[in-house]
Amino acid sequence: MxxxxxxxxxxxxxxxxxxxxxxxxxxxxxxxxxxxxxxxxxxxxxxxxxxxxxxxxxxxxxxxxxxxxxxxxxxxxxxxxxxxRTVMFQEHALFPWLDVLGNVMFPLKLKPGLTDKERIEVAHYYLKLVGLETFERAAIHELSGGMKQRVALARALAPNPRVLLxxxxxxxxxxxxxxxxxGDLQRIHAARKKxxxxxxxxxxxxxxxxxxxxxxxxxxxxxxxxxxxxxxxxxxxxxxxxxxxxxxxxxxxxxxxxx
Ligand SMILES: Nc1ncnc2c1ncn2[C@@H]1O[C@H](COP(=O)(O)OP(=O)(O)O)[C@@H](O)[C@H]1O
Ligand SMILES: [Mg+2]
The missing domain is CATH 3.40.50.300 (P-loop containing nucleotide triphosphate hydrolases)
Structure with missing residues (x-):
């Protein structure tokens, strides 16, 4: 080459x-x-x-x-x-006043050209990808540590960054x-090619x-x-x-x- x-x-x-x-x-x-x-x-x-x-x-x-x-x-x-580029930390840093769906939709609010319906669809896609599609209305304090990190991962992925840190x-x-x-992260890496x-x-x-x-x-x-x-x-x-x-x-x- x-x-x-x-x-x-x-x-x-x-x-x-x-x-x-x-x-x-x-x-x-x-x-x-x-x-x-x-x-x-x-x-x-x-x-x-x-x-x-x-x-x-x-x-x-x-x-x-x-x-x-x-x-x-x-x-x-x-x-x-x-x-x-989006960053994900050891501490989940989720917003406790928003529910699971609200957290994943949050970064999409800053993304231009999307309707609210599209934002919800995108958030649903990523919640499904991390296996939390049935928890969209849950409050953050109701989740286990692993579930919180899954929400944080969905939130980091939602704006569709090319680079995940x-x-x-x-x-x-x-x-x-x-x-x-x-297992989840390997599956997501294979599916989304970040x-x-x-x-x-x-x-x-x-x-x-x-x-x-x-x-x-x-x-x-x-x-x-x-x-x-x-x-x-x-x-x-x-x-x-x-x-x-x-x-x-x-x-x-x-x-x-x-x-
Ligand atoms: N804002 C800062 N001010 C002063 N020193 C810092 C700051 N951030 C990191 N350091 C120092 O820089 C070094 C590298 O830190 P860091 O990148 O956090 O290491 P690691 O993530 O490998 O544990 C450490 O000695 C740390 O104390
Ligand atoms: Mg460190």
Whole structure:
């Protein structure tokens, strides 16, 4: 394949550095990040707390100012949040005064050219996709943690962003609920072909979901290693090949962190 015919990267980070200046001086949150992510690729960022995973996600989201280097989405510099990207966090951040349907419809209110009827149809589509079609009138406080994250996922998907940025979205959930959501997310990724950046400190979760797993190390936050995951999909969290690769990656991570 020549350079002319290569498909351009969906997301491109070139020599990205981010320094926070606080009371205790300067902290290099990210150092020399170079990364290309293809359309529909699912990339997981793994590493211990404080290695800059969230900061990098926020840079791509357009929420972080004052970094150096280039961050591009679809060939254009990121200079603020955009409708082409949505973010989902560990805390669901749903609006408690709106019901399930109201939460999923909320971002659609900002989308021009849709009638109310169309907004409801779109919200129904995504509620069905996350398996909550019978809960549209439920109040947020009535839902389990897993259901809340499903609503948050439907809300993030509803504006039909091309890029989904997920920051430890399942970290607060119990193991069984998490495994169900791995299945849901794989199904949604296959159906909707999003480009997904997914932050986790759980190696096995990253291997279950990602096309690639990037290992970060802290102080300064850097990408230290990259693993391609060539396992067939859909992937079972307890699959033996998946467990074996997770073990290799965990060992590599230990080596990186030991030095
Ligand atoms: N707004 C901020 N001001 C000062 N330091 C920050 C800020 N946000 C993050 N940091 C620091 O930058 C480093 C990377 O943080 P973060 O991206 O949240 O790491 P991770 O998500 O991998 O845990 C940490 O040391 C953190 O304390
Ligand atoms: Mg974080």
């Amino acid at each position: 020549t350079a002319d015919t290569e498909i351009p990267a969906k997301i491109r980070l070139n020599a990205v550095n981010k320094i926070f200046t606080g009371d205790r001086g300067k902290l290099v949150a990210l150092q020399d990040i170079n990364l290309e992510i293809g359309e529909s690729e699912f990339v997981c960022f793994v590493g211990p707390s404080g290695c800059g995973k969230s900061t990098l996600l926020r840079i791509v989201a357009g929420l972080e100012r004052g970094f150096t280097g280039d961050a591009e989405v679809d060939g254009s510099p990121v200079n603020g949040p955009g409708r082409d 997920m920051d430890e979205p399942f970290a607060a959930l119990d193991a069984m609920t998490r495994e169900q959501l791995y 480009t997904i950046l997914f932050v986790t400190h759980n190696v096995r979760e990253a291997v279950c979901l990602g096309d690639r797993v990037l290992l970060f190390s802290p102080r300064p936050g850097r990408i230290r290693h990259e693993f391609k995951v060539d396992l067939p999909r859909p992937r079972e969290f307890n699959d033996t090949a998946l467990a074996a690769l997770s073990r290799d990656i965990t060992n590599e991570l230990k080596t990186i962190l030991a030095v």
